Amino acid sequence: MELSARAIEARLAHEPRAVLATLRADGSAALVPIVFARAEGVLWSPIDAKPKRSAALARLVNVARDARVALLLDGYAADWSRLWWLRVEGRARVAREALAAGEAALRAKYPQYPRVALHAGEPLLLRIEPTRISSWAASHAAVGAAEAEHAEE
Amino acid sequence: MELSARAIEARLAHEPRAVLATLRADGSAALVPIVFARAEGVLWSPIDAKPKRSAALARLVNVARDARVALLLDGYAADWSRLWWLRVEGRARVAREALAAGEAALRAKYPQYPRVALHAGEPLLLRIEPTRISSWAASHAAVGAAEAEHAEE
Numbered sequence: 001m002e003l004s005a006r007a008i009e010a011r012l013a014h015e016p017r018a019v020l021a022t023l024r025a026d027g028s029a030a031l032v033p034i035v036f037a038r039a040e041g042v043l044w045s046p047i048d049a050k051p052k053r054s055a056a057l058a059r060l061v062n063v064a065r066d067a068r069v070a071l072l073l074d075g076y077a078a079d080w081s082r083l084w085w086l087r088v089e090g091r092a093r094v095a096r097e098a099l100a101a102g103e104a105a106l107r108a109k110y111p112q113y114p115r116v117a118l119h120a121g122e123p124l125l126l127r128i129e130p131t132r133i134s135s136w137a138a139s140h141a142a143v144g145a146a147e148a149e150h151a152e153e
Numbered sequence: 154m155e156l157s158a159r160a161i162e163a164r165l166a167h168e169p170r171a172v173l174a175t176l177r178a179d180g181s182a183a184l185v186p187i188v189f190a191r192a193e194g195v196l197w198s199p200i201d202a203k204p205k206r207s208a209a210l211a212r213l214v215n216v217a218r219d220a221r222v223a224l225l226l227d228g229y230a231a232d233w234s235r236l237w238w239l240r241v242e243g244r245a246r247v248a249r250e251a252l253a254a255g256e257a258a259l260r261a262k263y264p265q266y267p268r269v270a271l272h273a274g275e276p277l278l279l280r281i282e283p284t285r286i287s288s289w290a291a292s293h294a295a296v297g298a299a300e301a302e303h304a305e306e
Contacts, residue, residue: 016229016231021182023180027180027221028176029182029221029223031174032225032240051154051289068182069182070174070181070183070184071184074172076170080265080269083186136206138204
């Protein structure tokens with residue numbers, strides 16, 4: 001079965017992390033976990049001051065060449081009747097202006113941000129416009145779990 | 154920093170789920186969470202009896218056309234000094250023979266399998282041969298967390 005509209009709303013608002021796929025020049029998928037927040041109908045993900053593997057982040061290079069991205073949010077539990085996932089496909093670009101709404105949403109969602117800098121370097125956010133959302137849930141109980149405000153840990 | 158060899162071993166052995174990326178005909182990335190186990194130097198993922206969105210699974214169609222896959226394992230924590238991720242890139246194929254080692258590894262890792270059927274239909278496993286492993290950890294504490302036998306929830 002699919003997630004309810006309420007569960008999709010709750011997870012996009014409250015799920016703390018997603019796995020982002022961007023596409024490399026050779027066509028392979030580059031995966032990395034991200035934090036994100038929603039504002040103005042799009043998703044915003046920072047290049048924050050958590051230590052990174054490299055300064056010239058692959059995800060930024062990749063979306064500049066091919067805007068197609070996918071995000072996966074999911075809940076794992078040893079009780080497999082509680083599994084669910086939510087997939088967002090969309091188009092991403094590196095935004096360097098009009099960042100205020102995205103920044104405010106990220107700061108509201110993540111209390112870590114007064115201590116970790118929201119921008120590691122120049123102010124920019126990955127701006128992801130969803131074009132398709134699909135979902136799956138193992139049971140009604142899984143849908144209920146996904147409707148909760150906080151992630152099930 | 155990167156994960157230690159011990160942490161990589163521990164997560165490949167014990168992490169219960171990963172996000173799998175396969176490539177669609179149009180070149181976009183298809184993301185889905187999977188369970189997996191390691192045996193004979195490769196990773197095995199079942200098409201088990203957890204309810205699926207469709208019988209003709211996109212991941213099987215995709216790897217038959219383009220064997221390139223990526224897996225992301227990661228640990229999220231509100232304490233961002235404990236974040237880590239592990240990325241496995243490889244080549245996948247649908248294996249319909251010589252499944253015994255993979256099946257045994259999956260049954261050993263997941264106690265759910267006596268109740269959930271390991272094969273939803275004909276016996277087959279996704280066989281993923283790793284070609285490149287990369288990793289990231291926010292701190293030494295994150296490396297230590299990833300070295301634990303069980304996933305940190």
